[in-house]
Amino acid sequence: MIAFRHRAHVLKGALLVLWLACVVALYFVIHATGIPLRQVPALIRREVLEAGWLGPFLIIGLYVASTIIFFSKAGLDIVSGAVYGPFFGSLYVLIGLNGAAAVSFYFGRYFGRHFVQEHAKSWVQKYDEVLQQEGFITVLIMRLLFFPFDVVSFGCGMSRMSFREFALATCLGAAPGTITFVVLGRAITNPRTWLLFVVLLAACLGLAFFIRRSSWIRRRVKLGSDLMAD
Numbered sequence: 001m002i003a004f005r006h007r008a009h010v011l012k013g014a015l016l017v018l019w020l021a022c023v024v025a026l027y028f029v030i031h032a033t034g035i036p037l038r039q040v041p042a043l044i045r046r047e048v049l050e051a052g053w054l055g056p057f058l059i060i061g062l063y064v065a066s067t068i069i070f071f072s073k074a075g076l077d078i079v080s081g082a083v084y085g086p087f088f089g090s091l092y093v094l095i096g097l098n099g100a101a102a103v104s105f106y107f108g109r110y111f112g113r114h115f116v117q118e119h120a121k122s123w124v125q126k127y128d129e130v131l132q133q134e135g136f137i138t139v140l141i142m143r144l145l146f147f148p149f150d151v152v153s154f155g156c157g158m159s160r161m162s163f164r165e166f167a168l169a170t171c172l173g174a175a176p177g178t179i180t181f182v183v184l185g186r187a188i189t190n191p192r193t194w195l196l197f198v199v200l201l202a203a204c205l206g207l208a209f210f211i212r213r214s215s216w217i218r219r220r221v222k223l224g225s226d227l228m229a230d
Contacts, residue, residue, distance in 0.1 A: 045079045055083065056092045063096025067104045067150050073097070074181050081185025086193065089182040094171070097178055101170045104150050108157025127159065135161035136169045143173025145208055176204050 044062065048055040059080050066073050076096070080089040131138060135156065142152050156166045180200040187193040 044076070045083060048079060048083050056088075059084075059092045060096040060099065063093065064099040064103055067100040067153070068107065073100070073149060077178055077181035078185035078188070081182035081187075082189045083185075086179070086183050086186050086196070089185065090179045093178055093182055094175060097174055098167060098171055101149075101153050101167065101174075102163070104153030105157040105163060105166055108154035110157075112154065112158035131156060131159035131161040135159070136165040139166055139169035140173040141211060143170055144176065144211055146177060149174070176200070176207065180204055 048058055051058050059076060063073060063076050066076065077089075077093050080093045083089065084092060139152065139156060139161075143149075153166075153170075180197065183193060183197045183200055187197045
């Protein structure tokens with residue numbers, strides 16, 4: 001059994017090294033081509049437009065890929081809104097967002113779950129219990145407050161939290177901010193959409209303020225703190 005675990009750890013380590021090497025190679029190629037990073041969204045927009053009916057699949061694929069090669073999801077939101085408008089742009093982005101969340105979640109579960117299991121008597125176990133018992137509301141709040149998307153997904157994958165709760169909390173919590181960025185992309189190309197963007201932005205900020213001030217939320221946070229302290 002020990003030998004099997006050792007081989008599994010070696011395999012995971014080798015896969016992580018290979019993944020990091022691919023990421024570094026990709027950024028080296030981008031640098032070697034002399035393309036400034038600030039021009040990448042414009043290039044993506046051009047490729048999406050030229051892809052025709054395959055454009056939505058390109059948006060979704062890039063969104064999923066962004067979780068393992070580290071580039072801005074907000075830029076994809078804006079591109080999707082500019083090309084496809086608020087409704088279809090939001091639809092494609094939300095599909096991609098949930099796909100990216102699933103990839104990050106299972107990435108964390110495969111590469112990090114053993115770490116949590118091997119530190120069962122430390123603070124790691126307490127973190128694991130909090131996410132198992134209060135996972136849905138915890139992830140929902142973190143998504144609404146714009147916590148780092150992939151960090152949250154990786155961390156939840158390392159825990160015993162069920163994927164169903166994680167996916168539902170992500171879908172509900174990330175939707176307001178994501179749709180707001182999509183509408184911003186449309187507003188850049190269609191000034192008549194600016195009012196909708198301002199309304200959505202105000203709603204997101206108001207929701208974030210409510211979460212921070214809500215006594216019900218504070219009680220849930222206190223419950224999580226009590227679990228951590230036990």
